[in-house]
Each structure stands twice: as structure tokens, then as C-alpha cells.
Amino acid sequence: MPSSDSEDFESADEGSPETDKKVRKKRTSSSHYSDSNSQETNTGDKVTAKDNSQKVNVEPNVEAKTDGWDDFDIDCPVENEKLTKVKETKKLTKEADKPQSTGWDDFDDWGNDDATATTAVTTEKTQTDKSAADIKELTDRLASATSKNSGWGWGWGVDSLLSTASAGITTLTSQVSQGISTVLETGIGAPDPEELARINAKTTENTEQKSSSEHKSIEPSVVQEKEQTSPNEGSFPFGSLFSGVTKFVETTGTKVIAGGLDTLETIGKKTMEVLQDGDPGLAKKRAMLGLDPGEKPVLSQILREAKAKADEEDKIREEKREAKEVHYENLFDDFEGLVHLEALEMLSKQVNMRIEERLRAAEPEKKQDIKETMQQVVELCEIPEDEEDDDEAPEHQSKPDALHDRLQTATQDLGLKLQFQPIVKQYTDVLAWLSSNSNLNEKAVYKRAVSSLAQATALAVEIYHKTAEMLLVKTRRSTADEADAMTQMTVVLTKHVGELATLFTANMNSIETDNKDQVNTYITNIFLESGNSSTYIQNAFQLTLPILQIGAV
Amino acid sequence: MLAVLNSHEMLQIMTSGPYNYSYIFKYIIIGDMGVGKSCLLHQFTDKKFMADCPHTIGVEFGTRIIEVAGQKIKLQIWDTAGQERFRAVTRSYYRGAAGALMVYDITRRSTYNHLSSWLTDTRNLTNPSTVIFLIGNKSDLDGQRDVTYEEAKQFADENGLMFVEASAKTGQNVEEAFLETAKKIYQSIQDGRLDLNAAESGVQHKPASPGRPLAAPPAARDNCSC
Numbered sequence: 026m027p028s029s030d031s032e033d034f035e036s037a038d039e040g041s042p043e044t045d046k047k048v049r050k051k052r053t054s055s056s057h058y059s060d061s062n063s064q065e066t067n068t069g070d071k072v073t074a075k076d077n078s079q080k081v082n083v084e085p086n087v088e089a090k091t092d093g094w095d096d097f098d099i100d101c102p103v104e105n106e107k108l109t110k111v112k113e114t115k116k117l118t119k120e121a122d123k124p125q126s127t128g129w130d131d132f133d134d135w136g137n138d139d140a141t142a143t144t145a146v147t148t149e150k151t152q153t154d155k156s157a158a159d160i161k162e163l164t165d166r167l168a169s170a171t172s173k174n175s176g177w178g179w180g181w182g183v184d185s186l187l188s189t190a191s192a193g194i195t196t197l198t199s200q201v202s203q204g205i206s207t208v209l210e211t212g213i214g215a216p217d218p219e220e221l222a223r224i225n226a227k228t229t230e231n232t233e234q235k236s237s238s239e240h241k242s243i244e245p246s247v248v249q250e251k252e253q254t255s256p257n258e259g260s261f262p263f264g265s266l267f268s269g270v271t272k273f274v275e276t277t278g279t280k281v282i283a284g285g286l287d288t289l290e291t292i293g294k295k296t297m298e299v300l301q302d303g304d305p306g307l308a309k310k311r312a313m314l315g316l317d318p319g320e321k322p323v324l325s326q327i328l329r330e331a332k333a334k335a336d337e338e339d340k341i342r343e344e345k346r347e348a349k350e351v352h353y354e355n356l357f358d359d360f361e362g363l364v365h366l367e368a369l370e371m372l373s374k375q376v377n378m379r380i381e382e383r384l385r386a387a388e389p390e391k392k393q394d395i396k397e398t399m400q401q402v403v404e405l406c407e408i409p410e411d412e413e414d415d416d417e418a419p420e421h422q423s424k425p426d427a428l429h430d431r432l433q434t435a436t437q438d439l440g441l442k443l444q445f446q447p448i449v450k451q452y453t454d455v456l457a458w459l460s461s462n463s464n465l466n467e468k469a470v471y472k473r474a475v476s477s478l479a480q481a482t483a484l485a486v487e488i489y490h491k492t493a494e495m496l497l498v499k500t501r502r503s504t505a506d507e508a509d510a511m512t513q514m515t516v517v518l519t520k521h522v523g524e525l526a527t528l529f530t531a532n533m534n535s536i537e538t539d540n541k542d543q544v545n546t547y548i549t550n551i552f553l554e555s556g557n558s559s560t561y562i563q564n565a566f567q568l569t570l571p572i573l574q575i576g577a578v
Numbered sequence: 579m580l581a582v583l584n585s586h587e588m589l590q591i592m593t594s595g596p597y598n599y600s601y602i603f604k605y606i607i608i609g610d611m612g613v614g615k616s617c618l619l620h621q622f623t624d625k626k627f628m629a630d631c632p633h634t635i636g637v638e639f640g641t642r643i644i645e646v647a648g649q650k651i652k653l654q655i656w657d658t659a660g661q662e663r664f665r666a667v668t669r670s671y672y673r674g675a676a677g678a679l680m681v682y683d684i685t686r687r688s689t690y691n692h693l694s695s696w697l698t699d700t701r702n703l704t705n706p707s708t709v710i711f712l713i714g715n716k717s718d719l720d721g722q723r724d725v726t727y728e729e730a731k732q733f734a735d736e737n738g739l740m741f742v743e744a745s746a747k748t749g750q751n752v753e754e755a756f757l758e759t760a761k762k763i764y765q766s767i768q769d770g771r772l773d774l775n776a777a778e779s780g781v782q783h784k785p786a787s788p789g790r791p792l793a794a795p796p797a798a799r800d801n802c803s804c
Contacts (some may be wrong), residue, residue, distance in 0.1 A: 142582065361639050361641075363638050364654060364656075365639070368636075368637055368656070368670075368671060371670045371671060371673065372667065372670050375668075375669075377668040490636070491635060491636065493636055494636030494637070494664070494667050495635065495636070496669050497665060498663045498666075499666055
């Protein structure tokens with residue numbers, strides 16, 4: 026038993042695998058919750074249909090996703106959509122699904138931070154595109170903006186962008202800021218690029234050659250990515266986008282002019298540029314926000330997760346606090362068991378020192394005698410094997426009285442007036458509590474069980490301590506009798522704590538509950554604590570040994 | 579020889595549990611039989627006067643949590659037996675006391691005369707940083723006074739002891755004696771005069787992060803029945 030004792034303690038208090046499960050369960054559900062939440066946010070983007078299809082196609086388009094340009098490309102429409110809050114965008118995105126050959130590659134290149142690349146592409150575009158004039162104007166502006174502001178770094182925040190915007194068209198500023206904040210919250214990794222890449226994978230590859238030749242100056246990896254996404258060239262409905270925008274411009278009136286649109290696009294591009302500066306594909310930013318590339322950093326979601334985490338911690342703290350309430354060692358200390366044990370130990374050490382002094386001072390023969398006598402005392406104090414002597418309480422006697430009698434009988438040869446009332450009274454109280462409270466829940470019984478075991482053990486240790494003190498001031502010692510009495514007393518006390526554990530577990534078993542697992546854990550713990558109690562009692566007995574020995578030497 | 583944990587180690591481990599105090603100070607109350615040691619303890623812990631206190635056998639214990647400089651401190655008070663026959667036993671308990679309350683009865687000169695013997699024991703059996711507080715009990719019985727305040731005060735000053743006259747019956751100065759001792763001990767900790775790591779300091783600092791205390795490893799023995 027002693028060897029398993031530390032384990033006993035461990036499981037005794039921690040006996041809450043249920044708790045862990047619960048916590049885990051909670052965690053899982055909370056993550057579900059946030060998942061669905063992020064989906065909710067997506068629906069708010071007015072691109073639900075696309076969203077869903079994108080979700081399905083995330084896997085095959087991983088590479089496309091990592092391409093920085095795609096992100097930008099898509100964010101532009103999203104941003105516009107936010108800004109204008111017109112349904113046109115929806116129409117546009119729908120149209121995007123249809124394969125068309127427009128100036129897609131023009132936009133395609135905007136994502137590159139490289140100003141020279143942009144310029145180079147611009148030249149190409151002017152040659153190939155249908156709507157060359159319009160595009161050229163746009164891209165030229167962009168190119169110049171890019172080279173002009175090539176020094177933009179992270180120090181450039183949204184504020185700077187906004188000031189640029191206000192320089193353009195003041196009436197749109199508020200919308201711009203709205204748009205930007207919405208974009209930032211709903212996430213940079215907008216779904217569209219994957220979607221587009223998927224669609225375009227089906228289209229012809231003839232344009233691919235062209236695009237790869239275009240970007241010879243760009244590093245190979247970029248070229249490779251380019252090849253993956255290049256089918257976009259043939260499909261992006263640039264013309265329709267433009268016409269859609271034009272329509273919008275018309276409907277909104279003369280206030281919003283083409284230059285305004287350009288400015289917005291410049292802002293969009295710049296935003297992405299700043300965001301992606303030294304971080305292609307926004308991988309770092311995503312990592313910083315603790316999100317997988319596919320997830321979107323949504324503030325509300327993060328806050329919700331933080332709250333869930335805090336709730337969880339509170340729960341754990343509460344459980345810990347409760348665990349402390351039924352903490353055997355703390356209770357044992359509260360009942361002064363620990364300090365009695367400490368005092369007994371101090372006495373024991375002191376006496377041991379005196380014995381050693383005597384041994385040192387003794388003649389060699391006498392020394393041998395003393396050692397033999399001490400060994401005899403040790404042998405006398407060996408606890409007999411569990412002999413099943415019937416110490417059942419006689420019919421007429423209550424259990425506490427029987428305990429008192431047994432203790433008296435065991436210790437009558439000690440020649441001391443020991444006080445057994447406290448431990449007998451405690452037993453009476455326990456029995457009364459168990460019989461008077463019929464509708465107890467398992468937790469209450471468990472708490473009382475641990476507390477009662479700790480208290481009974483503390484009282485038992487106190488008996489050993491008092492006995493040791495009184496033996497030391499006893500004038501006439503009779504070591505053999507004392508040793509026998511102490512051994513018997515140890516048997517009685519050990520049985521008593523076992524009996525207490527049995528009483529509580531029997532009561533626990535009679536409780537009708539749905540939580541049978543919890544009850545079983547409690548029962549196991551009660552028996553473990555009762556084993557713990559026996560160990561304390563045995564320890565106290567062993568500490569008393571030198572006090573018995575010194576009476577004989 | 580028993581392989582039991584050193585008591586301090588054991589206590590250290592055990593008390594590292596979740597308590598709402600930062601320190602544990604061990605006090606010891608000493609003095610002749612009948613001077614009112616147990617009554618002083620009861621007055622301090624229960625705010626009650628026990629008229630017929632039985633003789634203490636060996637040592638009894640009392641605890642109370644107090645606050646010094648915003649720190650919660652648990653006082654673990656060892657109330658020793660005053661009877662001469664227990665002298666050898668009680669001497670075992672001095673070790674590791676952070677504070678010693680040395681009590682005499684102002685109405686019985688003999689209890690005052692024995693102070694030097696008690697002081698010698700205390701000095702020999704505790705460490706130099708142990709705070710010794712002299713209490714002249716039964717100050718409510720001024721009419722039967724046998725020892726003047728001035729005389730006792732001089733003795734205290736000569737020996738570097740703190741001193742008050744108190745009454746366990748009325749409670750006068752009882753609180754002060756216990757609290758002043760704690761303040762002095764706390765001051766010693768702050769000044770670094772008292773080494774918390776020394777087993778004999780009588781002070782334990784509770785670790786801030788309560789962990790699950792380890793079980794007391796059972797004593798190594800061969801005759802265990804289980």
C-alpha cells in the first residue's frame with residue numbers, strides 16, 4: 026500500500042477525467058461555433074454563391090491562392106462593391122464566370138509590386154486589348170502612382186490612403202473608409218481568386234505562352250504561379266466590368282467621374298501593395314492573426330474566441346477551487362493533523378538522538394544488548410496479519426461506543442489516561458450525518474467523506490502524539506506492554522478509517538444518479554484517501570517506536 | 579532509523595496548497611505552570627477567556643490568520659505545557675520557532691524569577707533571529723501584584739526583549755503581544771535578517787502558485803501490514 030500512495034493522491038484529487046472531457050467538448054463546440062460564424066460573415070459579402078463554390082475548390086487552388094496578385098485582383102471588385110453598395114458587382118461577378126477574352130491580364134499584373142513589371146505589361150496591353158484606350162489611361166496612372174510612391178512602407182497606414190482618396194474625390198471619402206474597413210474586417214484573402222482560377226483552368230491554354238513570355242524578367246516562381254492563373258486572361262470580363270462601372274457612373278450622376286474610379290482603384294492597389302509589402306500572399310499577416318491561409322481574420326470572431334477561452338478558464342478555476350475544498354492534505358492540516366505529526370516527529374528525533382548517545386556511551390557488550398532490545402521492540406510492534414477477529418459491535422452497543430471500547434481495551438496496558446472522546450464523537454457525528462440526510466447528492470457525500478477521513482486521521486495522529494508525550498513523562502515503563510498496546514491501537518485505528526470509507530461508499534452506492542461514472546470516481550477516491558489515512562496512522566506509529574524503545578534501554 | 583520526511587520539508591510541501599495567506603510563522607508559548615499560557619492563546623484565537631483551563635499535556639496548538647503590512651500571515655502557535663515534568667518534552671518543540679512568547683504571572687514572583695531559565699532555553703534552542711516577547715500576564719489582578727512593571731521592563735530591556743503586561747481575562751494587550759511579535763518577524767524578513775530558506779527560521783513562505791501537494795511518502799519499513 027505505501028508504495029502506491031503517491032499515486033493514490035494523484036488520482037484522488039484529480040479524479041476528474043470528466044472535466045477534461047467536458048473541457049474538450051466545449052472547446053470543439055466553440056470552434057464549430059466560430060466556423061459557422063465566419064461563414065456568416067461571408068454571406069454578408071453578397072457573394073454567397075461564389076463563396077460556397079470556392080470552399081469546395083480550395084484544395085486544388087492552393088497555389089493560386091498564394092499568388093499575391095490574385096488577392097489583389099479580387100479585392101478590387103470587393104472593395105468597389107463595398108464602396109458603391111450597388112448590386113452591379115453581383116452582376117459583374119456572375120459574368121466573371123462566363124469565359125470571355127478581355128483585358129484580364131492587364132489587371133493580372135497590378136498585383137506585382139514591381140513598378141517596372143507593371144509598365145512592361147502596360148505596353149503589352151496597349152497592343153492586345155480591345156478597350157486599349159481606356160485601359161491604357163488607367164494603367165498609366167497606376168504605373169506612375171506606383172513608381173512615384175515606391176517608397177511606401179508599412180508606416181503608411183490607412184490614413185495615408187484615405188488622404189489620397191480625399192485628394193481625389195471628397196464625396197467618396199466616407200464610402201472609401203467604410204469600404205476599406207469592411208475589407209479589412211472581412212478578410213484580405215477574399216474567395217474570388219480561387220474561384221476564378223478554377224474556372225479558368227478549363228479554358229484554353231493558348232494565352233499561357235504569351236503570359237509567360239511577358240514575365241521573363243520576373244523570378245521563376247512567380248512565372249510558375251502566373252502560368253497557373255494565366256487562363257484568367259481569357260475569361261475576366263473586363264469589358265463588362267467596365268460597362269457595369271460606366272452604367273453605375275451614369276446612374277449615380279455626374280458627381281462621380283472616371284477619375285474618381287481610377288483613384289479608387291489606385292487606392293485598392295495601394296492598399297494591397299502596402300499590405301503585401303515584403304509579404305507576398307499575406308502569409309505573414311495571416312500567420313500573425315493566427316489564421317490558416319483559408320480563414321479570414323475577423324475581429325468579432327477573435328473576440329468571441331477570446332471570450333470563450335476566458336469562460337473556459339473561469340470554469341477550470343472554479344473546478345480547481347472546488348477540488349481544493351475536498352483536498353485531503355489541506356483538510357488534514359486544518360484539523361491539526363499535520364502539526365501533531367510534526368510535533369511527534371520532533372519528539373521522535375529527539376529521543377532517537379538520546380538513544381544514540383546512550384549507545385555511544387555504552388560498553389561494547391551492553392551496546393549489543395541495547396541493540397537487541399531495540400530490535401525486540403521493533404518486532405513487538407509488527408502489525409499482525411489481518412486476523413479476522415470478530416470485533417463486530419455487540420447488539421446493545423452503538424458503533425461509536427464499540428470503537429471507544431476497542432480503543433480502551435487495546436490501550437489498557439499502556440498505563441496512561443488517553444482521551445478517545447474526540448475521535449469517538451467524530452464517528453458519532455458522521456453516523457448521524459449519514460442517517461439524517463437521506464437526499465444527499467454524490468458530491469456532498471464525497472466532500473463529507475474526504476473531510477471525515479482527514480479529520481479522523483488527524484485525531485488519530487493526535488492520539489499518537491499525546492501518547493508519545495505521556496510515555497516520555499511516565500515514571501515506570503513497561504516496554505513490552507506498551508508496544509503491544511500501541512500495536513493493537515494501530516490496528517483499531519486503521520480499521521476505523523477503513524470503516525469510515527466503507528460507510529461513505531455504501532451511502533454513495535445507494536444514491537440514485539445518472540452520473541454513475543462520477544460516483545465510481547468518487548468511490549475510488551474515497552478508498553484511496555482511506556489508504557492515505559492508514560499510511561498517516563502507520564507513520565505516526567513508526568514515529569512512536571523510538572519512544573517505546575527508550576523505555577527499554 | 580526511520581526514513582521519514584524532515585518535518586520542515588513535509589510541512590513545506592503540505593502547506594504549499596491553496597491557502598489565502600503568504601506566510602506561516604511558528605510561535606511557541608513558554609513559561610511556568612499556571613501563568614496563563616493557554617488562556618492567552620484562547621483569548622487570542624477565540625477572543626474568549628477560559629476560566630478553568632486544564633493542564634496542558636505536552637503541547638497544544640492554535641492558529642489564527644493575521645495581516646501585517648497587507649500580507650496575510652498564518653500564526654501556528656505551539657502552546658507548551660508548563661509543568662516541570664514536561665520540560666524535556668517541550669524542549670523538543672522550540673526548534674524552528676520564529677517567535678517565542680515568554681509568560682510570567684505578575685502576581686507570583688516565582689514565575690518571574692524563573693524567567694532567566696526560560697530565556698536560556700529559548701536562546702539555546704531557537705535561532706538568533708527568533709523574536710522573544712515577554713508577557714506579564716494577569717494584569718487585571720493589579721491588587722495582587724508581586725512584580726512591578728518597571729522591574730520587568732528593565733529585565734526585558736537588558737535582555738533585548740519586547741515587553742507588555744497583559745490580561746488573558748480582559749484581553750488587554752493580548753492582541754498587541756501577538757501582533758507586535760509578527761510585525762517584528764516580518765520586519766526581520768524584510769531586512770533580510772531572517773533567512774526564509776533556513777529550516778530553523780520558523781517562517782514558511784507560501785509559493786504564489788499553488789500546486790498539488792505531494793503525498794507524504796510513507797516511512798520505509800518492512801513490517802507494514804498492507
